Every structure is written in C-alpha cells, then in structure tokens.
Amino acid sequence: xxxxxxxxxxxxxxxxxxxxxxxxxxxxxxxxxxxxxxxxxxxxxxxxxxxxxxxxxxxxxxxxxxxxxxxxxxxxxxxxxxxxxxxxxxxxxxxxxxxxxxxxxxxxxxxxxxxxxxxxxxxxxxxxxxxxxxxxxxxxxxxxxxxxxxxxxxxxxxxxxxxxxxxxxxxxxxxxxxxxxxxxxxxxxxxxxxxxxxxxxxxxxxxxxxxxxxxxxxxxxxxxxxxxxxxxxxxxxxxxxxxxxxxxxxxxxxxxxxxxxxxxxxxxxxxxx
Amino acid sequence: xxxxxxxxxxxxxxxxxxxxxxxxxxxxxxxxxxxxxxxxxxxxxxxxxxxxxxxxxxxxxxxxxxxxxxxxxxxxxxxxxxxxxxxxxxxxxxxxxxxxxxxxxxxxxxxxxxxxxxxxxxxxxxxxxxxxxxxxxxxxxxxxxxxxxxxxxxxxxxxxxxxxxxxxxxxxxxxxxxxxxxxxxxxxxxxxxxxxxxxxxxxxxxxxxxxxxxxxxxxxxxxxxxxxxxxxxxxxxxxxxxxxxxxxxxxxxxxxxxxxxxxxxxxxxxxxx
DNA sequence: ATGCCTTTGTGAACGCGTGCACAAAGATGG
DNA sequence: CCATCTTTGTGCACGCGTTCACAAAGGCAT
Numbered sequence: 179x180x181x182x183x184x185x186x187x188x189x190x191x192x193x194x195x196x197x198x199x200x201x202x203x204x205x206x207x208x209x210x211x212x213x214x215x216x217x218x219x220x221x222x223x224x225x226x227x228x229x230x231x232x233x234x235x236x237x238x239x240x241x242x243x244x245x246x247x248x249x250x251x252x253x254x255x256x257x258x259x260x261x262x263x264x265x266x267x268x269x270x271x272x273x274x275x276x277x278x279x280x281x282x283x284x285x286x287x288x289x290x291x292x293x294x295x296x297x298x299x300x301x302x303x304x305x306x307x308x309x310x311x312x313x314x315x316x317x318x319x320x321x322x323x324x325x326x327x328x329x330x331x332x333x334x335x336x337x338x339x340x341x342x343x344x345x346x347x348x349x350x351x352x353x354x355x356x357x358x359x360x361x362x363x364x365x366x367x368x369x370x371x372x373x374x375x376x377x378x379x380x381x382x383x384x385x386x387x388x389x390x391x392x393x394x395x396x397x398x399x400x401x402x403x404x405x406x407x408x409x410x411x412x413x414x415x416x417x418x419x420x421x422x423x424x425x426x427x428x429x430x431x432x433x434x435x436x437x438x439x440x441x442x443x444x445x446x447x448x449x450x451x
Numbered sequence: 452x453x454x455x456x457x458x459x460x461x462x463x464x465x466x467x468x469x470x471x472x473x474x475x476x477x478x479x480x481x482x483x484x485x486x487x488x489x490x491x492x493x494x495x496x497x498x499x500x501x502x503x504x505x506x507x508x509x510x511x512x513x514x515x516x517x518x519x520x521x522x523x524x525x526x527x528x529x530x531x532x533x534x535x536x537x538x539x540x541x542x543x544x545x546x547x548x549x550x551x552x553x554x555x556x557x558x559x560x561x562x563x564x565x566x567x568x569x570x571x572x573x574x575x576x577x578x579x580x581x582x583x584x585x586x587x588x589x590x591x592x593x594x595x596x597x598x599x600x601x602x603x604x605x606x607x608x609x610x611x612x613x614x615x616x617x618x619x620x621x622x623x624x625x626x627x628x629x630x631x632x633x634x635x636x637x638x639x640x641x642x643x644x645x646x647x648x649x650x651x652x653x654x655x656x657x658x659x660x661x662x663x664x665x666x667x668x669x670x671x672x673x674x675x676x677x678x679x680x681x682x683x684x685x686x687x688x689x690x691x692x693x694x695x696x697x698x699x700x701x702x703x704x705x706x707x708x709x710x711x712x713x714x715x716x717x718x719x720x721x722x723x724x
Numbered sequence: 725a726t727g728c729c730t731t732t733g734t735g736a737a738c739g740c741g742t743g744c745a746c747a748a749a750g751a752t753g754g
Numbered sequence: 755c756c757a758t759c760t761t762t763g764t765g766c767a768c769g770c771g772t773t774c775a776c777a778a779a780g781g782c783a784t
Contacts, residue, residue, distance in 0.1 A: 199664050206660075234742080235741090238743090248761085249748075250749070251750080253762090266660050272659075285558040289555070289655060295660065296663070335666055335670075360663075360666045361662075366480065366564060378658050385651050386570055387475070387479070391475070393609060468770075469770090470771060496731085510732065513732090518733070520733080522779045522780050523729075525732085
C-alpha cells in the first residue's frame with residue numbers, strides 16, 4: 179500500500195502499538211459490513227479472515243483495547259464497532275481542509291469515504307485565483323489567502339495536501355502555523371514539520387516502484403536469469419571497477435549514468451523524477 | 452502514509468529487506484533532485500536528511516545493494532541513481548492499466564509521476580459503456596470487455612484498481628486471470644489474490660482514521676481529559692456492564708450501538724463504511 | 725611518502741511486531 | 755449441577771528492523 183509514517187515512532191500512543199492502530203480501521207470496516215448484514219456476533223477467526231489478517235494478531239490487537247469478547251462465543255459486532263470507533267476518535271466530527279484542487283484534490287473532495295466516518299470537508303483551498311468560487315463537489319473553492327482564517331474559524335486540525343511537490347512544503351508550513359496538527363500528504367515530497375505534528379504520506383509513484391521491484395524479481399527468477407544478471411545473489415565486490423571516475427564525471431551535466439555501462443545491464447535510461 | 456503490504460511477508464526478496472526496498476524510491480527521488488542540480492557527490496548524512504531518514508539506516512540500506520560509496524567522500528550521485536533505478540527495475544518500461552475511470556482514476560491518469568520513471572499508462576478501462584472512447588488524459592477509455600485482450604496484447608503486468616469497492620474484487624480476479632501479477636488497489640476493500648501476486652493498497656480513509664486517532668490523543672492529553680474520559684489509561688475491567696445483551700440487541704437493525712450508552716462518552720454516531 | 729581527517733560499511737545490541745500454543749472462561753446440553 | 759466444547763486472552767519465543775558505535779578505508783595536505 180501507499181502508507182508510511184513519517185519518522186517519529188509515534189511514541190507508542192497510550193499503550194496501543196502503532197501497528198495495531200493501523201489495523202483498527204480495517205477491522206472497523208469489516209465489522210461495519212457485518213453490522214449492515216445484521217450479524218450479531220463474530221469470532222476472531224471469521225473477522226480476521228474478513229480483514230485479511232491472522233486471528234491471533236486480531237485477538238492481540240483487541241486485547242489492547244480491553245476484553246470485549248466472550249469466550250466460546252466471539253465478539254458482539256455492534257459493541258465492537260462502537261468501541262473501535264470511539265478509540266479511533268470517530269465519534270466526533272473532524273473538519274478537514276483540502277489544499278490543492280487539481281485533478282487529485284477534486285477526486286478527494288468527491289470521495290464518498292470522506293463524508294462518512296466523522297470526517298467533514300470544511301473547505302477546499304487552491305492558489306489559483308481562477309479557481310476561486312468555482313464549485314467542486316458542492317463546495318466553492320477558496321483562495322489560499324483565506325487559509326489561516328478558514329482553519330481558525332472552523333477549528334480544523336487535519337489538513338490534506340494535494341498540491342504539486344514544489345508547493346507542498348510551503349503549504350505545510352502555513353497549515354502548521356495556522357494550527358493544523360495532522361497532515362495527509364499526497365505530494366511527492368518529504369515534509370519537515372515541528373514536533374507534535376503528525377504527517378502521513380500517500381505516494382503513488384513509490385508504490386509503483388515497489389511493485390516494479392517485485393515484478394522484476396519475479397521475471398528474473400522465472401525466466402532466464404541471464405536477462406538480469408545484475409540481480410546476482412552475491413554481494414558485489416568492493417571497489418566496483420566502473421565507479422571511480424566520479425569527480426570528473428559528475429562535474430558536467432547529468433550524463434554520467436547514461437554512458438556508464440556497468441558490469442550488468444546496459445539500459446541507461448535514467449529520467450528525471 | 453497510505454501504504455501497507457498485504458499479508459505475505461514478501462519473502463525477503465533476494466536478501467534485500469522489504470523495509471529497505473520501500474525506502475529506495477525515497478532515496479532515488481532525493482538523488483534525482485541532486486542530480487538535476489548537478490551535485491556530483493553526496494554524503495550519507497546529507498542524503499539521509501533530504502530523504503528524511505537516519506543516516507545509519509541509509510548506509511545500511513545501501514550496503515544491501517553493494518559498496519557504492521567512497522569513504523571520506525560519499526556517494527557518486529549519478530552512479531547511485533543508476534544503481535537504485537536498476538535495482539528497482541526502473542530501467543525497463545512497465546506498461547500499466549488503470550481500471551475504473553472515475554474521479555480518482557482520471558486523476559491518476561493525469562498524474563505526471565506516472566509517465567516518468569519507466570511507467571507507461573497502456574490503457575484506461577471502465578465498465579461504463581458511456582465512457583468508452585471518451586478521451587481522458589489523451590487516451591481513449593476502453594470498455595471492460597476488452598480487459599483481457601488489452602493486457603495480453605500489451606504485456607501488462609501491473610494493474611491499478613480505482614473502481615468502487617463493490618467491483619474491486621471482481622476486477623482483481625479478472626486482472627489476475629489475464630496475467631497481472633502486481634496490483635495497486637485504491638478501492639477500500641481487502642483483495643484476495645493467489646500466491647505470486649503482489650497487492651499494495653492505498654486507502655485514504657484508513658490514513659485519515661489513523662490521523663484522527665493521534666489527533667484525539669493529542670487533544671485528550673493537552674486539554675481537559677474529562678472531554679474524552681473513554682481514553683483512560685486503565686484497561687477496562689472485564690465483563691463490561693453494557694455488553695451482555697447481545698443476542699437481543701444485534702437481532703434487529705444496527706441500532707444497538709446508538710442506544711447503548713457505555714461508561715464513557717455518549718456520542719453514538721456510528722455510520723456505514 | 726606520511727599522517728590526519730572525513731566518511732563509509734558493519735558487528736552487535738535492542739526493541740517492536742508476529743505467530744504459536746495453551747490455559748482460562750464461559751456457553752450449552754444433558 | 756456437571757461435563758463438554760468452543761473461543762478468547764496471553765505468555766513466550768522468534769525474527770525483522772533500527773540504532774549505536776567503531777574499525778577500516780580512502781582522500782588530502784604537508
């Protein structure tokens with residue numbers, strides 16, 4: 179998936195492990211589905227299967243919340259939905275601002291999953307004056323100038339950044355200065371924030387690259403391993419023969435990598451980010 | 452962030468830890484930025500700062516790839532860009548199909564990060580006949596009927612699912628049957644796939660819920676802890692007084708959670724997923 | 725050529741997360 | 755009321771990932 183905490187080990191919130199917190203929404207979703215089908219109780223085995231996790235892990239996760247199950251029976255669906263919702267803070271309303279109303283921002287604004295679950299889009303903000311006032315997903319786009327007032331007026335504490343990479347840090351700084359303490363970042367940049375501010379990032383290209391890695395690995399193992407000889411199990415010996423000429427190569431333009439044919443593949447294609 | 456592997460511990464690909472693989476794209480991005488600025492070499496300390504990680508971690512990560520640095524100097528930027536690109540499989544072309552051209556699918560199709568880095572959108576696929584032929588991001592939308600032929604004709608091995616949750620598993624099954632072995636799932640569902648198929652998921656609402664958890668925690672600690680008494684440090688005693696009446700409560704409609712006022716908060720709001 | 729200074733590469737310790745396996749708890753039937 | 759059967763809750767061990775800290779390596783100045 180495309181998630182990843184940003185440094186700061188999250189300080190083991192109130193004894194609940196971060197890994198468990200990350201799975202609670204998964205359980206909640208499965209439980210909600212059961213609830214809609216009016217299923218009264220569910221065993222750890224069944225629920226684990228629905229959530230795609232190990233049943234022992236699920237039980238241990240729930241044990242951090244308390245003893246909400248009944249031995250020999252399982253868990254009461256409604257009760258568990260309530261407990262997890264409360265634990266995640268979904269029993270209250272969370273106003274959210276989305277900054278950067280391009281293709282992605284508009285898609286997020288229209289995303290149904292936002293409205294439910296206690297999240298409410300308080301405002302859509304964009305730097306383009308031409309966008310101002312234009313309705314997106316039923317809300318008029320506001321200009322960046324209003325960012326600070328919107329946040330303080332609505333008591334917003336969660337911000338979503340969907341701007342281009344170049345603007346992300348600047349927007350982030352303004353959000354933080356305005357009082358935002360949680361940020362969901364869709365821009366392909368590492369954001370630096372002061373302590374006390376949580377950042378989670380969603381990065382499409384990183385996810386794709388991870389998939390490509392495994393894909394390449396599959397291809398290299400199944401077919402002729404000669405096509406990707408670079409993927410040899412042995413660690414390359416130190417002092418790689420092709421490396422040394424660096425001070426000379428790097429001095430000019432980014433042409434070094436292209437012309438350097440290493441001991442492995444010869445595909446030079448290295449393009450900008 | 453919004454990522455998360457799906458079961459299957461990834462089998463420690465070729466000795467490179469999964470956690471390291473997940474960071475390589477981050478390093479690559481930072482290195483590419485340096486490359487564009489024609490910076491010849493970079494130290495582990497500098498690069499780590501740019502990527503937002505610990506320098507020791509970065510050095511260990513690189514050590515899995517080989518000894519590409521020079522002691523006393525640092526790493527050659529161009530060379531490292533090439534090595535990481537090759538390791539990630541970005542020196543080859545990866546055709547990708549996007550299924551589900553709604554708001555999100557269209558946003559993804561327009562995403563610039565796709566085109567660069569070796570990923571090429573081979574086709575946009577949607578189930579709505581009205582969408583067929585309509586151009587999105589310069590490509591005509593194809594109908595789902597053509598899914599199998601598109602995949603086999605273009606040798607696509609990576610698929611992106613941006614459909615509603617209800618259709619995701621079905622689309623997934625067809626993609627897998629057609630030969631796809633890597634899936635990036637944006638639909639809020641747990642996909643079940645056969646062994647050998649990698650799934651990564653990007654889930655907006657999960658990310659928001661995780662942020663909400665921490666946000667609630669911050670609020671509960673800083674302000675009056677009385678507003679959210681549920682977040683008491685003590686584990687709830689077993690046999691919670693409100694739980695027992697389950698077979699009766701769950702039998703009807705999902706109204707149990709709403710009326711049940713636990714020992715803590717009284718906000719019942721529990722809405723569908 | 726020699727010594728100093730910088731930076732890498734990694735051995736080792738630590739901590740978190742996962743999964744096993746089982747005892748305790750409770751429901752259910754006789 | 756007792757026996758049996760199901761399912762939870764968790765103690766324990768294992769493995770991965772992170773971090774520290776340092777020796778080895780190489781550049782650079784003298």
